[in-house]
Amino acid sequence: MRDTTSMLPLIVRDLRLEMDGRILLDVPLARIQNRQRNVILGPNGAGKSLFLKTCHGLIPPTSGRIEYTLPVSTAEVRRKQAMVFQKPVMLRRSVRANFTHALAMAGVGWYERRRIADETMAQFGLSGLADSPARVLSGGEQQRLAIARAASLGPDLLFLDEPTSSLDPTASRQIEDMLDVLHERGVTLVLTTHDLGLARRFADVIFFFHNGRLIEESDAERFFTQPETEEAKAFLEHRLFW
Template structure:
């Protein structure tokens, strides 16, 4: 990291987000800790993606506080966090062009970009695709590029919104192994998923949402063996549909 002071933990306190007087998300208290793999669970429409957007600073809370350590309370202040969306946005340029653009936005100079991009392509298994237009890649290849593009700027924290939701088992495993490797290299990440098996494989901590509310925040082992709420128990037993 370029800076020695960590932006973590990320703390949310008494957070609500409302539109036209309707509250769509409520988080009484939550923390994202350095070095932990946090998986956000809940049925469709539970508020998982809204939670990521609030944490990343794409939307601001109607009330409450979303604060990174040392950020003065502004989730957008230290751009040492990045986000990968469920459907990644590919720029109208090549695979290597997408990486160069991300590095350029992060302030990496021209010659450093030329030096770094081949190494990044090799690291993420994209070297053979370097000159291919990013928008014609398969879903799994686009998601790998999206993660590579986000990780290339060396964030401390990465948010991922269902990064393997539309992928086949092989591509899903590639994404999971990639995330585990990045975590092993020091990247803290927060990921939404609807795949309980995937959550069991990857999670250190679980945040469980239902109806726009954070109902449980617990270590994964505790959540999966002894959930506190009836909603969580129903979700784990596939009895909670919305």
């Protein structure tokens, strides 16, 4: 079963990211539990995206450690996680080729690639778009493609940067449904959002960032009812700029 082989929880310790002497990120301790829906909140410039990218391994931290429970190689860590970016990167190819390319990069064989691509497209209602050029899809379709593409890689851990930003309510709804499906499959989700409604409906755990610091990590229900910090309280009451 997934649980016994999972590399999660992921524990971040004393993570610091500095650039030109400025501290961009400061996370003394964060724990991302297996199968949880983790939502990262905070005003603009709080370091939410940086935190995702650093955890995902795109940005090397200045200091600190990102530890997995199972002793696994870097390549394996890479294979078991995926990320969906705020502005989804659409290859200049068909929708299907966007899947097969990602799978090829992950080392999946020629025929297997096609099978997984078709299967994933069917699961997420993208089959009708399979031969369309990815770059002419609507914003919502592109976001769904990006999430499905990441999901097709079979990750244990999926990072999503603002998956519903700049989407209309219907498209946002579809994205949320996809995330539910993934959660039910046992994928651990870590996402940033500006959408407090989404966070309330969706989150198991909230990480609250302010000025690059992780200042509150708590159970979602507690966070929304009795936030510990002044900043979080202000944020929930829309008193913080964001």
